[in-house]
Amino acid sequence: MSTLAIGEAIASLLRDGLPVRLEAFDGSVAGPDDADIRLELKNERGLAYLLTAPGDLGMARAYVSGDLVVHGVHEGDPYEAMRLLQNHLRFRAPSPLEAVSLLRGLASSVGLTNLLPAPPPQEALPRWRRTLEGVRHSLTRDAEAIHHHYDVSNRFYELVLGPSMAYTCAVYPTGEASLEEAQEEKFDLVCRKLGLQPGQRLLDIGCGWGGMVRHAAKHYGVQALGVTLSREQAAWAKEAIDADGLGDRAEVRHSDYRDVLESDFDAISSIGLTEHIGVKQYPEYFGWLHDHLRPQGRLLNHCITRHHNEVTSTGQFIDRYVFPDGELTGSGTIIAAAQDAGLEVMHEENLRRHYAMTLRDWCRNLVANWDECVAEVGVGTARVWGLYMAGSRLGFERNEIQLHQVLATRTEDGVDGFELRPHWRP
Structure with missing residues (x-):
């Protein structure tokens, strides 16, 4: 031949x-x-x-x-x-x-x-190899998946995400708003939807670098607890909390949310966690959330979804390089799982276009800080992030993926704790 x-x-x-x-x-x-x-x-x-x-x-x-x-x-x-x-x-x-x-x-x-060169060092093991080494979505395997993605370098994330250190979809109040303004609006929108009041207790699961915890404690006077599986995130968040003088109202733990012993929270926020837990775990997940809310307590679930309700993997590139074990489905599946757990869904909102804009701005930050990012994590990892964020932006623009916020409450005896009309619009 x-x-x-x-x-x-x-x-x-x-x-x-x-x-x-x-x-x-x-x-x-x-x-x-x-x-x-x-x-x-x-x-x-x-x-x-x-x-x-x-x-x-x-x-x-x-x-x-x-x-x-x-x-x-x-x-x-x-x-x-x-x-x-x-x-x-x-x-x-x-x-x-x-x-x-x-x-x-x-x-x-x-x-x-x-014909069989070794893959780049940034690549995670294939799913079948991970399965041999641990049950999918066990505490140990989930912790390893989070470590692969989030424990890259706090300095790298500072350069890409900006001062907010918010690695989730922002909410742009106008098309001209900056990334920082949009991230501030996202946290505030979540606080408004949850109806936070001074003295209430908030649990933020999958809290990242503590942006929601700090915003809620500072601007709404709540007692805020955040948990993350990333040790690097927890360490960064503690320093930020101390620097803001919020140590008496805010705490971030290096912990799985399933290990939280406290209960009876007034509100729970889950911003960017559901993508990691697996659709088969939804009943356990929403059941846990229901059981850790007080009566009339509120839940805000913010996560990436599909434009349909079939269960789909994230694709080979995303699975190997970005979100190992990640799984997506539609907002209808999420709403149904919340309802089946005994929660009453009060409102849902699709922020798909906002995530495309967020990714656009993260890529701009990566380009502006390229040399320092490469020095921090290496050129291969920096390329992974550019490829992943640009491709994700296209996915949101094309309506292949969406971002939904689902607001629910633990209704007891028909009492839901909500006003007759939404109060969270500016």
Whole structure:
């Protein structure tokens, strides 16, 4: 079998032609000469990644390792390249004989001994390997999944997230609002929906770096307890609480929420946690929340959802590089699970477009602080974050993923504790 030019092979599978310029290490090219975006496949390892893990995982491996270089965009924000590729790359399905011929021809270009290169060090184990080492969504395995994603570097997160250190969807009061203004509005919206009053007790599960805990304690006078599975987040949050002089009203623990012994909370907020727990765990999760609220106590559940109610994984790239064991479904499934646990759902809101704007601003921060981010975590990890955030932005813009806030209460004897009309609008 003679070798096959890489550019020729890839172009032959595209229905509408290649919208970007592809330059491969074998000297072959494809796509328009004047394209604004240029892909450079630098070596055999990059091609082996593409051959052995077709789809988003193979592309991610090649990109993160530096074997596939995207010219025309910044590594911290490849959004424009991804948008163009998603809009114009439509692969036709080759016949079985054609597929075999293409694979053999390309394989002969790299040599069979190079077809299984080790994945980049940023990649987590595949799900089946994780399952062999621990039961999915056990306390131990959940802690390891959170460690993989969140214990990267507090300084890195400061550079990307900005002063708020809020790694969840912001709420933009206007299209011109800054990221910090939008994160402040998000925390305040949650406080308003929960109807927080001075002296009440708030539990914030999956509290991250303590932004919600500090905001509620400072502006609403509550006793706020936050828990996170990330040791790095808990340490950062304690320092921030002390710096704000909130030590008598706010606390962040390095703990699983299931280990919280206190109960009878006036309010519970869960901002960005539900994505990690697994849909099969929803009954246990919402049951736990119900049992830890006082009568008429309120729950605000804020999480990424699908635009449908099927249970779907997050995709191979997200699972291996970003959210190991992550799982998404629609807001209807979340509402049903809350209701089945005995909670009365009072309100839900979709903030999909707000998350696209949030991701846009995080990418801008990554680009602005690129050199320091690379120095802090390495260029491969920085590329992972640029790729992940730009791709997620596209997902929210295209309505492939959404962000829902679901507000519920522990109604007792028909008493829900709510006013006749919502009071949380500004």
